[in-house]
């Protein structure tokens with residue numbers, strides 16, 4: 718479970734940017750449909766990236782977008798790690 722999520726983390730920002738090959742894109746999309754934590758991260762990331770793009774009027778995402786993205790990914794990793802620590806015996 719966590720191995721797949723970890724793979725999805727690494728693909729997430731490219732997925733949001735639409736830079737993945739079609740088959741990889743489909744795999745990420747399928748995982749997002751079945752994994753709520755990843756789905757939540759994706760929604761946050763997409764909203765953030767879209768907001769940054771609108772704010773910058775169509776310019777390529779700058780350092781600000783990249784920084785917010787890293788923050789979200791770091792927060793999500795922390796959440797999943799905490800879940801792993803507490804839930805390993807029950808889930």
Ligand SMILES: [Zn+2]
Nearest residue numbers: 722725752755
């Ligand atoms: Zn996941």
